[in-house]
Amino acid sequence: MKRHIRPEVVSMKGYVPGEQPQEGEAVKLNTNENPYRASESVYETICAVCTKGLSRYPDPVAGAFREEAARQFGVSPNWILCGNGSDDILTILTRTFVGHGELLRLPSPSYILYRSLAEIQGARSEEVRFNDDWTLPHRFRVEFHNDPDDSAALRAGNRLRLVFLPNPNSPSGTVISREEILEIAESLPCPLVVDEAYATFSEFNCLDLVKKSPKIMVCRTLSKSHSLAGLRFGYVVAQPELIEQMLKVKDSYNCDSLSIAAATAAIADVEWLARNRTAILATRERLTRRMRALGFSVPESHANFTWNTHPEVPLRPIYEYLKNNGILVRYMDYPGWGDGLRISVGTDEQTDRCVDRIEEFIANPVGF
Amino acid sequence: MKRHIRPEVVSMKGYVPGEQPQEGEAVKLNTNENPYRASESVYETICAVCTKGLSRYPDPVAGAFREEAARQFGVSPNWILCGNGSDDILTILTRTFVGHGELLRLPSPSYILYRSLAEIQGARSEEVRFNDDWTLPHRFRVEFHNDPDDSAALRAGNRLRLVFLPNPNSPSGTVISREEILEIAESLPCPLVVDEAYATFSEFNCLDLVKKSPKIMVCRTLSKSHSLAGLRFGYVVAQPELIEQMLKVKDSYNCDSLSIAAATAAIADVEWLARNRTAILATRERLTRRMRALGFSVPESHANFTWNTHPEVPLRPIYEYLKNNGILVRYMDYPGWGDGLRISVGTDEQTDRCVDRIEEFIANPVGF
Numbered sequence: 249m250k251r252h253i254r255p256e257v258v259s260m261k262g263y264v265p266g267e268q269p270q271e272g273e274a275v276k277l278n279t280n281e282n283p284y285r286a287s288e289s290v291y292e293t294i295c296a297v298c299t300k301g302l303s304r305y306p307d308p309v310a311g312a313f314r315e316e317a318a319r320q321f322g323v324s325p326n327w328i329l330c331g332n333g334s335d336d337i338l339t340i341l342t343r344t345f346v347g348h349g350e351l352l353r354l355p356s357p358s359y360i361l362y363r364s365l366a367e368i369q370g371a372r373s374e375e376v377r378f379n380d381d382w383t384l385p386h387r388f389r390v391e392f393h394n395d396p397d398d399s400a401a402l403r404a405g406n407r408l409r410l411v412f413l414p415n416p417n418s419p420s421g422t423v424i425s426r427e428e429i430l431e432i433a434e435s436l437p438c439p440l441v442v443d444e445a446y447a448t449f450s451e452f453n454c455l456d457l458v459k460k461s462p463k464i465m466v467c468r469t470l471s472k473s474h475s476l477a478g479l480r481f482g483y484v485v486a487q488p489e490l491i492e493q494m495l496k497v498k499d500s501y502n503c504d505s506l507s508i509a510a511a512t513a514a515i516a517d518v519e520w521l522a523r524n525r526t527a528i529l530a531t532r533e534r535l536t537r538r539m540r541a542l543g544f545s546v547p548e549s550h551a552n553f554t555w556n557t558h559p560e561v562p563l564r565p566i567y568e569y570l571k572n573n574g575i576l577v578r579y580m581d582y583p584g585w586g587d588g589l590r591i592s593v594g595t596d597e598q599t600d601r602c603v604d605r606i607e608e609f610i611a612n613p614v615g616f
Numbered sequence: 617m618k619r620h621i622r623p624e625v626v627s628m629k630g631y632v633p634g635e636q637p638q639e640g641e642a643v644k645l646n647t648n649e650n651p652y653r654a655s656e657s658v659y660e661t662i663c664a665v666c667t668k669g670l671s672r673y674p675d676p677v678a679g680a681f682r683e684e685a686a687r688q689f690g691v692s693p694n695w696i697l698c699g700n701g702s703d704d705i706l707t708i709l710t711r712t713f714v715g716h717g718e719l720l721r722l723p724s725p726s727y728i729l730y731r732s733l734a735e736i737q738g739a740r741s742e743e744v745r746f747n748d749d750w751t752l753p754h755r756f757r758v759e760f761h762n763d764p765d766d767s768a769a770l771r772a773g774n775r776l777r778l779v780f781l782p783n784p785n786s787p788s789g790t791v792i793s794r795e796e797i798l799e800i801a802e803s804l805p806c807p808l809v810v811d812e813a814y815a816t817f818s819e820f821n822c823l824d825l826v827k828k829s830p831k832i833m834v835c836r837t838l839s840k841s842h843s844l845a846g847l848r849f850g851y852v853v854a855q856p857e858l859i860e861q862m863l864k865v866k867d868s869y870n871c872d873s874l875s876i877a878a879a880t881a882a883i884a885d886v887e888w889l890a891r892n893r894t895a896i897l898a899t900r901e902r903l904t905r906r907m908r909a910l911g912f913s914v915p916e917s918h919a920n921f922t923w924n925t926h927p928e929v930p931l932r933p934i935y936e937y938l939k940n941n942g943i944l945v946r947y948m949d950y951p952g953w954g955d956g957l958r959i960s961v962g963t964d965e966q967t968d969r970c971v972d973r974i975e976e977f978i979a980n981p982v983g984f
Contacts, residue, residue, distance in 0.1 A: 253858070302658075507874075
């Protein structure tokens with residue numbers, strides 16, 4: 249039956265998300281979920297929608313959320329497109345801008361889903377390696393590199409159509425400045441998607457750059473910032489001329505009635521957000537300090553996780569030791585770059601349990 | 617900025633779903649929603665998930681639903697793929713099977729979303745017209761037609777890759793028999809998707825044909841059958857070898873925690889389904905009888921709507937008259953086929969209100 253499947257799909261491996269155990273009491277610090285319960289207004293809203301019932305189709309454009317977000321951001325609702333998680337938004341972006349055989353760019357190490365999206369689309373992807381200090385090289389912003397096959401690509405018309413830049417980046421937690429992002433957008437021949445999944449935990453964001461440069465689009469998710477990974481709600485802010493085209497590509501009813509109402513209530517509770525952010529930032533500081541004290545190299549994080557490498561200690565055994573003790577962190581090994589542990593910021597208690605175990609392992613490595 | 621958008625997207629019109637007023641008390645018989653409230657176990661389950669919280673990611677494959685559905689259908693869970701409404705499923709199917717420039721087929725008049733999916737994919741679509749009695753012509757099952765450009769298409773390799781067949785069909789409510797569907801699948805060079813959005817209201821379905829023919833895939837939605845259009849949950853049943861490939865194409869977390877739990881509870885309540893079906897079928901009979909008495913031609917419906925044409929009375933003014941009186945039905949006008957009113961089966965009371973108004977209009981047409 250495989251002959252009926254598109255060859256691009258057969259040959260791809262498929263994106264593998266982090267482990268998501270549905271049962272049990274694991275300390276789950278592997279997929280950057282927020283450890284605190286979402287605003288109670290979210291849950292009250294969901295129950296209110298249940299009382300009204302779910303027999304009718306939802307609003308195709310999630311108008312209630314668009315209006316609240318537009319009010320907060322100082323734009324019109326037609327600058328905003330909502331999606332079933334930011335995965336849906338990233339899929340819509342790829343399908344709107346990148347055709348078969350065309351090219352999208354992403355930095356590396358970064359979110360490899362962007363590459364999978366190119367594969368599904370029958371497009372090509374190009375990874376531009378971060379510098380060792382997680383700054384971006386000049387080649388990230390130019391259309392063609394001095395590579396032997398570039399002139400051939402140009403002749404074939406396989407032009408660069410879209411660039412993804414997660415900011416803060418994962419797994420590093422590092423950021424590129426607003427000034428540099430604006431410069432990159434001006435240099436590029438195509439739109440630039442600033443993926444702000446983690447921007448709530450940073451000192452700044454790029455939302456207002458969308459007004460300054462029509463090539464900049466900013467996407468967001470409520471998964472981490474609003475403790476709603478289980479709800480699936482994301483959005484992109486872009487100029488109306490682009491949103492209008494993306495609306496054609498999305499599924500007609502891509503957001504359900506519960507998530508539209510819940511997401512609207514979530515962003516309306518700005519006090520919850522401020523309190524939650526303060527808690528996460530304090531624990532991030534604690535996690536960073538303790539890991540550095542154990543000899544780990546930890547770049548300053550602007551997200552709700554930290555990236556931990558070590559000059560001497562092998563990291564995979566630590567990941568396995570933690571897992572055997574009911575603590576999930578993310579072990580990542582990037583070809584040509586090296587490996588590391590990405591640890592989500594949990595509660596103080598979860599964070600201490602994790603670091604205590606790491607300390608224990610380093611003092612007395614099992615099978616090391 | 618349009619130069620940055622894929623030309624296929626710029627040139628397409630975009631699928632326009634039926635009107636979905638979010639406020640007000642319209643009698644809504646235009647998008648085949650179920651007029652009854654879903655099983656209370658659905659709403660209780662949603663509240664239970666809220667108590668547990670939504671901070672964690674959902675199960676990427678919606679395991680709980682897969683297991684319950686597999687048990688009911690007598691297959692293994694790996695025969696089932698879940699989606700964010702059957703729109704998501706139809707999108708995944710198109711992206712898995714139909715490449716750029718390749719061909720998909722649909723009958724017409726039918727669900728024009730299939731055509732939009734081809735457009736977004738940069739693929740081509742071919743509409744095969746139903747016979748006047750809503751049976752399918754022989755050309756629906758053969759790879760190449762005797763059209764002048766077919767040999768050119770063959771040379772270009774733009775082969776037929778996927779065929780969609782809604783059964784029952786919309787807007788007609790008519791069905792193709794199981795025997796004929798099996799014959800069509802055997803004749804076709806590619807997989808056949810039987811879209812069973814409305815099969816709950818029919819006397820039969822094609823689920824077990826998936827085991828008989830690896831080329832048959834059956835997709836379903838809970839929107840109509842379980843009164844959950846606002847929830848967004850659909851699924852496809854196909855052989856595991858095909859499901860495995862489609863899993864690579866779907867978004868990682870395409871179903872949220874609320875919808876997975878709610879959909880599982882919904883299909884588990886088989887008594888609710890039986891009661892609901894009995895009520896809908898009785899009202900469908902009433903609607904058909906009354907419309908025929910007014911001189912409408914109404915094919916025997918196997919779905920939760922009827923298709924109403926009239927040899928003399930123009931239909932658009934009826935649609936407008938109903939709308940002005942707070943009753944929404946769907947007016948459809950298919951080029952080369954003609955127009956009609958598709959009326960969803962509501963409660964007896966809603967149905968009577970609608971038909972009373974039509975009767976009133978025909979007796980004394982306004983501006984007719």
